[in-house]
Amino acid sequence: MGTSSTRLNAGELAAVGAGSTDPELRALEVAIFVEEVLDIVLPDEVLDARHLGTPDGVANTVDRVTGER
Amino acid sequence: MCGICGVLASSLIPDAELVQRMMGALSHRGPDGSGYYRDERVALGHTRLAIVDTGHGVQPMSNEDGQVWVTFNGEIFNHVELRAQLSGRGHEFRTHCDTEVIVHAWEEWGPAAFDRFNGQWAFALWDRRSGELVLCRDRYGVRPLYYTRVGGRLLFGSEMKALFVDPEVTREFDLVGLDETLTFWSPVAPRTPFSGVKQVPPGSYLSFRGGTERLVRYWAPEFPARGQEDPDDLDEHAAGLRERLIAATKLRFERSDVPVGAYVSGGLDSAVTASIISSFTEVELDTFSLRFSDAEFDEGSYQERLIRSLGTKHHTVTVTERDIADIFPEVVWHAEHPLLRTAPAPMFLLSRLVRESGYKVVVTGEGADEVLAGYDVFRETKVRYFQGRNPDSALRARAVELLYPWMARSPNLAPAFSRGFFGRHLDLADPALSHRPRWDTTSALKAMLTDDARISGDATSGLTRQMPDASRTWDPLARAQWLELATLLPGYVLASQGDRMLMANSIEGRFPFLDAEVGTYANAMPARQKILGLDEKHLLKRAFADIIPDEVLRRPKQPYRAPDAASFFAGGAPDWLADVTSEAAVTAAGIFRAPMVARLLEKARRLRGAGLSNTDNMRLVAVLSVQLLHRLVIEGDHRPGRPPSPMAVFDHAPTSAGDHDCIRT
Numbered sequence: 001m002g003t004s005s006t007r008l009n010a011g012e013l014a015a016v017g018a019g020s021t022d023p024e025l026r027a028l029e030v031a032i033f034v035e036e037v038l039d040i041v042l043p044d045e046v047l048d049a050r051h052l053g054t055p056d057g058v059a060n061t062v063d064r065v066t067g068e069r
Numbered sequence: 070m071c072g073i074c075g076v077l078a079s080s081l082i083p084d085a086e087l088v089q090r091m092m093g094a095l096s097h098r099g100p101d102g103s104g105y106y107r108d109e110r111v112a113l114g115h116t117r118l119a120i121v122d123t124g125h126g127v128q129p130m131s132n133e134d135g136q137v138w139v140t141f142n143g144e145i146f147n148h149v150e151l152r153a154q155l156s157g158r159g160h161e162f163r164t165h166c167d168t169e170v171i172v173h174a175w176e177e178w179g180p181a182a183f184d185r186f187n188g189q190w191a192f193a194l195w196d197r198r199s200g201e202l203v204l205c206r207d208r209y210g211v212r213p214l215y216y217t218r219v220g221g222r223l224l225f226g227s228e229m230k231a232l233f234v235d236p237e238v239t240r241e242f243d244l245v246g247l248d249e250t251l252t253f254w255s256p257v258a259p260r261t262p263f264s265g266v267k268q269v270p271p272g273s274y275l276s277f278r279g280g281t282e283r284l285v286r287y288w289a290p291e292f293p294a295r296g297q298e299d300p301d302d303l304d305e306h307a308a309g310l311r312e313r314l315i316a317a318t319k320l321r322f323e324r325s326d327v328p329v330g331a332y333v334s335g336g337l338d339s340a341v342t343a344s345i346i347s348s349f350t351e352v353e354l355d356t357f358s359l360r361f362s363d364a365e366f367d368e369g370s371y372q373e374r375l376i377r378s379l380g381t382k383h384h385t386v387t388v389t390e391r392d393i394a395d396i397f398p399e400v401v402w403h404a405e406h407p408l409l410r411t412a413p414a415p416m417f418l419l420s421r422l423v424r425e426s427g428y429k430v431v432v433t434g435e436g437a438d439e440v441l442a443g444y445d446v447f448r449e450t451k452v453r454y455f456q457g458r459n460p461d462s463a464l465r466a467r468a469v470e471l472l473y474p475w476m477a478r479s480p481n482l483a484p485a486f487s488r489g490f491f492g493r494h495l496d497l498a499d500p501a502l503s504h505r506p507r508w509d510t511t512s513a514l515k516a517m518l519t520d521d522a523r524i525s526g527d528a529t530s531g532l533t534r535q536m537p538d539a540s541r542t543w544d545p546l547a548r549a550q551w552l553e554l555a556t557l558l559p560g561y562v563l564a565s566q567g568d569r570m571l572m573a574n575s576i577e578g579r580f581p582f583l584d585a586e587v588g589t590y591a592n593a594m595p596a597r598q599k600i601l602g603l604d605e606k607h608l609l610k611r612a613f614a615d616i617i618p619d620e621v622l623r624r625p626k627q628p629y630r631a632p633d634a635a636s637f638f639a640g641g642a643p644d645w646l647a648d649v650t651s652e653a654a655v656t657a658a659g660i661f662r663a664p665m666v667a668r669l670l671e672k673a674r675r676l677r678g679a680g681l682s683n684t685d686n687m688r689l690v691a692v693l694s695v696q697l698l699h700r701l702v703i704e705g706d707h708r709p710g711r712p713p714s715p716m717a718v719f720d721h722a723p724t725s726a727g728d729h730d731c732i733r734t
Contacts, residue, residue, distance in 0.1 A: 009302060009303075011302060011303055011304070012302075012303055012597065012598065012601060015303070015601055015602075015604075015607070016601055016602035016604075017602050017603075018604075019604065019623070020471070024467075025467070025470060025471055028455075028464070028465075028467060028468045028471060029468075029471055029602040029603055030602070031455070032451055032452070032455045032468065032602060032603065033597065033601070033602045035455065035458065036451065036454075036596075036597050037597055039295075041458045041459065044459070044462050044464050044465075047462075047464045047465070
């Protein structure tokens with residue numbers, strides 16, 4: 001895991017969007033959280049449940065976007 | 070809770086008749102008695118709502134040797150702890166009132182005492198030794214304090230109507246104050262809606278000494294720089310918040326010598342305060358709720374769910390549109406500010422219910438949305454930043470559906486709304502990015518102003534210039550919170566809708582979320598935890614999930630609202646409306662264009678108040694309230710009744726028949 005993704009608190013990440021039933025909208029809420037914490041801008045192509053739907057997916061996506069993988 | 074007033078004279082001895090008239094204008098704030106102190110320079114007046122040490126506590130009150138006097142409105146909740154410290158330093162107390170703590174704390178610590186107070190207060194303190202008069206107000210502006218200068222005198226009072234009993238005080242609208250109201254919903258302290266009348270800003274004191282005036286800010290909201298927030302995790306912060314809120318609520322519930330009730334709105338904040346009282350004290354609780362006959366505004370089902378869980382003795386008042394219309398002139402008289410919504414009117418009726426039920430004090434949930442980030446504007450801020458990082462992204466525009474789920478059902482509307490409302494002013498360097506769309510919406514009301522009532526200049530730049538330099542390093546949420554704490558909270562929520570609607574019926578409100586410890590703790594927490602993703606007040610929900618019913622905890626946030634135009638037109642206009650909105654009356658007030666007012670009224674009449682736009686609803690309430698203010702305050706006859714009996718007199722002025730203190734009944 002890269003440095004950036006480890007700055008995301010797992011407990012907080014798990015609770016983001018917990019009330020959302022639409023996985024794509026939940027992915028957008030996760031994106032808002034990730035950008036807020038890491039002060040980065042995620043490209044449009046990762047703003048979906050495939051990239052941001054699970055903790056591992058988020059970590060991989062962040063590492064790729066920040067060039068840490 | 071009480072009313073305070075007074076006069077500082079530069080040459081002539083203050084007029085005892087004048088200060089009694091001022092006290093008379095504040096009778097509703099303190100019907101249990103009154104009193105004044107006078108010497109060759111100063112008069113201090115007081116009307117008392119007896120809550121702490123009800124058998125004693127006559128005000129104004131002095132220290133042991135009569136050199137320091139105070140007239141005080143509010144509560145110093147940590148007075149017991151401060152008294153112990155001051156007694157240990159040799160101060161002697163005659164009562165158990167928090168009022169007496171103020172004079173001794175001033176003797177011991179001077180202005181540094183204010184930082185030690187945990188409470189809600191406005192007071193005037195006269196130090197004869199140094200010839201200094203101090204007007205001080207609590208951190209968030211829970212208690213009001215206005216002042217004006219006229220004929221070489223300084224007049225001050227809890228409400229502006231106390232100043233207007235002096236015929237020398239000019240009564241006219243302040244156009245800048247009006248412009249600020251038609252931007253932020255209220256003037257920004259020290260400005261008020263009336264020319265020449267100012268207010269002591271929250272967290273500040275004014276010192277008058279030897280002909281000089283000094284305004285000192287002893288407290289201001291502070292937030293950490295991004296990355297410097299308290300590092301605790303969600304559960305640790307939730308536990309810390311819980312501990313502090315329980316302490317703050319118990320302090321406000323238990324430190325009273327009369328019974329204390331609680332408001333229950335149906336929302337989370339009052340559910341938390343009422344549940345804390347119910348869960349962590351042994352006293353039986355009375356709760357009070359507003360219902361609306363119009364289901365669109367009613368939160369009764371949530372109130373009932375909570376009450377079932379708490380088992381309190383519950384009281385409700387059901388408000389109809391007609392009730393709002395009938396009471397509106399009285400509401401405006403007490404609010405003393407232009408209103409853009411009728412929402413204060415039901416609060417007036419609720420405090421009347423409390424009074425009729427034999428109560429003087431209620432604990433409420435005000436301040437939670439500001440301190441713990443509950444308002445939609447905060448969630449919108451996050452979405453706007455998200456959108457602003459790539460304004461061309463259609464995917465990012467979809468985030469607006471997270472705020473307003475109905476948009477998902479209207480896919481054709483969402484992009485347009487998103488661009489139109491959220492897509493404006495997306496300058497990420499703008500310190501007020503959070504509030505621009507809302508300020509724009511409110512400012513649309515200014516199109517109705519006459520040329521004479523318009524001012525040049527931009528209210529928003531005046532406000533953003535007041536933001537501290539350090540705010541550049543804060544999280545955007547913290548900057549948005551600062552703007553709410555500078556405008557809507559003290560100017561509207563705590564004033565027109567808070568203090569004034571409670572005190573109109575002699576009821577004291579107590580606000581645990583505005584406790585000094587709670588505020589400091591909350592401000593230090595990371596913004597991302599206050600609104601986790603887009604879940605507002607996440608830490609509050611997490612902290613009290615075990616004692617709040619799930620239906621209340623998880624319900625979508627519903628801003629408190631009341632019917633606006635429908636109140637005045639659904640069932641025929643109230644008697645007073647035609648009179649204050651006639652072409653002659655509108656022209657005489659000179660604020661709004663008479664033809665535009667006529668068209669707006671005709672439209673509201675035709676539609677029976679239904680189906681008007683958000684802006685038209687605000688326009689209508691603004692017109693009615695401004696016209697009523699003109700009729701009642703500017704043109705009105707300010708001849709109050711006598712101050713409440715018994716009246717304590719501490720007259721030490723040279724012209725009186727020697728120094729004498731007495732009680733008049």
